[in-house]
Amino acid sequence: MTEGRVLYGRYCATCHGLEGDGHAPVAPMLTRSPSDLRRCVVWGERFAPPEPEQTGRPPTLEPRVRAIVAYLETIQQKH
Numbered sequence: 001m002t003e004g005r006v007l008y009g010r011y012c013a014t015c016h017g018l019e020g021d022g023h024a025p026v027a028p029m030l031t032r033s034p035s036d037l038r039r040c041v042v043w044g045e046r047f048a049p050p051e052p053e054q055t056g057r058p059p060t061l062e063p064r065v066r067a068i069v070a071y072l073e074t075i076q077q078k079h
Contacts, residue, residue, distance in 0.1 A: 004071025007064050012037070020075050038077045 009018070017024040020037035027034050 001071055001074060004067035004069070007068050008071050012068065020072065037072050038075050040072060040076065 008020075013024065014026055015024050015030065015034040016022055016037050017027070017034070022034040022036045024034065
């Protein structure tokens with residue numbers, strides 16, 4: 001979980017906020033308001049694993065995305 005929180009802080013919190021609520025310093029400057037990631041039900045295709053590299057090796061992004069998703073599961077709030 002710690003890895004996901006660190007990755008979230010590095011790659012997501014700038015827009016979605018430290019708490020995942022969509023309230024971050026840059027949010028007012030964005031054309032589209034960031035989602036409240038505490039209320040995600042389905043991530044869908046946006047976070048599907050990317051295509052394997054031409055070398056046949058699995059993509060390196062997938063474990064990091066899984067770690068972030070695992071972290072986001074811990075901050076979910078009931079509607």
